Amino acid sequence: MTASAQGKPKSNSAIAVEKLRELIFSGELPAGSDHLETELALRLGMSRTPVREAALTLEAQGLLEVRARKGVRILPISARDMEEIYDVLTELESMAAAQAAKQGYDAKALAPLAKTIADMEVALDSEDRAAWAAADDRFHNELVRLGGNSRVVAIVALMADQVRRARAVTLYMRPLPLKSNADHRAVLEAIRAGDAASAHAIHRSHRTNAKQTLVQILQTNRLHMV
Amino acid sequence: MTASAQGKPKSNSAIAVEKLRELIFSGELPAGSDHLETELALRLGMSRTPVREAALTLEAQGLLEVRARKGVRILPISARDMEEIYDVLTELESMAAAQAAKQGYDAKALAPLAKTIADMEVALDSEDRAAWAAADDRFHNELVRLGGNSRVVAIVALMADQVRRARAVTLYMRPLPLKSNADHRAVLEAIRAGDAASAHAIHRSHRTNAKQTLVQILQTNRLHMV
DNA sequence: GTATGCATTAATGTATACGTTGTCAACGAA
DNA sequence: TTCGTTGACAACGTATACATTAATGCATAC
The missing domain is CATH 1.20.120.530 (GntR ligand-binding domain-like)
Structure with missing residues (x-):
């Protein structure tokens, strides 16, 4: 099978995980920076729900931290x-x-x-x-x-x-x-x-x-x- | 301070994580069994949202698996x-x-x-x-x-x-x-x-x-x- | 009798509205 | 001037309504 004919429907939640990972690895979301859920949702063109779910997934992976009323913090590495x-x-x-x-x-x-x-x-x-x-x-x-x-x-x-x-x-x-x-x-x-x-x-x-x-x-x- | 006067407010999402862990470890949710989000929400006395978030957390911890339209499956251990x-x-x-x-x-x-x-x-x-x-x-x-x-x-x-x-x-x-x-x-x-x-x-x-x-x-x- | 296709349905995925609560700043008193 | 209090605001946590979609069952045709 060719890579062109993938055709697998990805959920917005999965897309959010990918995009956020890219943004973190590329440095567009720098380590130590805070970002509101609403802001990220707007940036990714979807509602808060999938963004929030993605944030929880990435938190479990140790890439960021969700803090009440302070948005998600991209974790720094010492x-x-x-x-x-x-x-x-x-x-x-x-x-x-x-x-x-x-x-x-x-x-x-x-x-x-x-x-x-x-x-x-x-x-x-x-x-x-x-x-x-x-x-x-x-x-x-x-x-x-x-x-x-x-x-x-x-x-x-x-x-x-x-x-x-x-x-x-x-x-x-x-x-x-x-x-x-x-x-x-x-x-x-x-x-x-x-x-x-x-x-x-x-x-x-x-x-x-x-x-x-x-x-x-x-x-x-x-x-x-x- | 005494342990009695804790008074820390736990989010429903955090409570759901605890309760689900208890249900899994106690065997009330047996390994290999499937459970709908709605059913779990009713059982825990809250809406689907925190239950869903808890399920994502527990999935990251390797205790269960969320599958579209099939509910969460408690992972068996071989x-x-x-x-x-x-x-x-x-x-x-x-x-x-x-x-x-x-x-x-x-x-x-x-x-x-x-x-x-x-x-x-x-x-x-x-x-x-x-x-x-x-x-x-x-x-x-x-x-x-x-x-x-x-x-x-x-x-x-x-x-x-x-x-x-x-x-x-x-x-x-x-x-x-x-x-x-x-x-x-x-x-x-x-x-x-x-x-x-x-x-x-x-x-x-x-x-x-x-x-x-x-x-x-x-x-x-x-x-x-x- | 079997297979295929369509309609129904039920459960998730998503959006959104609302309640709750911590934060921040302005104001007043010491 | 500084500290404490209060109030509004804003962001998250949660509930709920809706859209989407895959599974299921039935009907029909072969």
């Missing part, structure tokens, strides 16, 4: 928040890597993961940071998918959203992660070889390094409002 | 689900135990954790399974709190809800966990000694054992609808 998030990602992704290694995937099943690594390599060569970030997201998402734990997939997706918000600010403040792809390849190789312990250890150290790099950037730049 | 949940709990709680050990807590700060272990001991002596389960919940909750990662606390709380639902069925089907308190004490001791590696390893093996016990019960009894 350096401490990023530490917490990276620690969770480190644990759950490392577990996923280990479990993926135990599944005995063949080369075909691992092809999507290998593709993301190749894409990152191309992006690094052309110094295309945005493309690198997109491929990196796909790598981590695919990794946990291979782990086979649907709850890990869901939690990591939520945390990755927050990382993406922070990265929108930090992406151009740090050196290109030229060496990180060696880690990615090593993880892939460990999974292919069925070496769960190595997959776990390598990914853990990879994530730990990434955490230190990012937290240092956030702290030295006092970017507690991302 | 043995596979419990495996996933226990794997997540194992990783995050072990990390929390290790981080708690690094904090250098004194005896006073660890007193609440020690109290839950003492309570479990008393409950085991009197073979009071319900009291043991309640104290065990408090132990795990307090443990992650000491870890200091608020996101881990939140995720573990969500997963613990699911465990509680399953335990309502399995609590009386398994032997009393007479030896588990030795694990709890060992974890506490490792934290007190500041031995992060031991705290991590001990708690991990504790959780792994618990997982195997529970999953085996669920599988042998075909309890895929808990």
Whole structure:
């Protein structure tokens, strides 16, 4: 089927979730800012009801906070928040890597993961940071998918959203992660070889390094409002 | 201030969340059952709006699913689900135990954790399974709190809800966990000694054992609808 | 007897009106 | 001048009416 003939009717509530996410990630709704429900409803061209429902959904996802008579507040992300998030990602992704290694995937099943690594390599060569970030997201998402734990997939997706918000600010403040792809390849190789312990250890150290790099950037730049 | 003079006004939406959680945990809304919004609204003595908002919140928490024109479905829990949940709990709680050990807590700060272990001991002596389960919940909750990662606390709380639902069925089907308190004490001791590696390893093996016990019960009894 | 299509209906999705309540500012008293 | 009080306002929380749409059942044709 082609992507053109989708034809699936989306509810306004679902549309509101998408639009609000876009507005938050694009920075049009900056972290720490307040927005009235009526104002958002007007902006999205619908009534308050679906906007309110979307706000509740996004609140559960940790992107904003609904406060009585003060509108929704887009949650800021502090350096401490990023530490917490990276620690969770480190644990759950490392577990996923280990479990993926135990599944005995063949080369075909691992092809999507290998593709993301190749894409990152191309992006690094052309110094295309945005493309690198997109491929990196796909790598981590695919990794946990291979782990086979649907709850890990869901939690990591939520945390990755927050990382993406922070990265929108930090992406151009740090050196290109030229060496990180060696880690990615090593993880892939460990999974292919069925070496769960190595997959776990390598990914853990990879994530730990990434955490230190990012937290240092956030702290030295006092970017507690991302 | 005394607890009697609380006087905090709760919104109907918040009340609906509480009531629905009670109905789900008590089994009055059995896993797998469907319930119309109108019916629930009538049952809770309020209009559809707050009930609907509560349903969205509980959906985000993984307790139920809202389906168009079919009402909300209380999600069943399969043995596979419990495996996933226990794997997540194992990783995050072990990390929390290790981080708690690094904090250098004194005896006073660890007193609440020690109290839950003492309570479990008393409950085991009197073979009071319900009291043991309640104290065990408090132990795990307090443990992650000491870890200091608020996101881990939140995720573990969500997963613990699911465990509680399953335990309502399995609590009386398994032997009393007479030896588990030795694990709890060992974890506490490792934290007190500041031995992060031991705290991590001990708690991990504790959780792994618990997982195997529970999953085996669920599988042998075909309890895929808990 | 079966299958297809249409009409009915019932439940959600959405809009809107209204009540409730916290906020903010102006005014007055100390 | 400053602090406290009061009042109006405005935004949310809730109820309710309405639109939408999918499921269901019946009738009809093959």
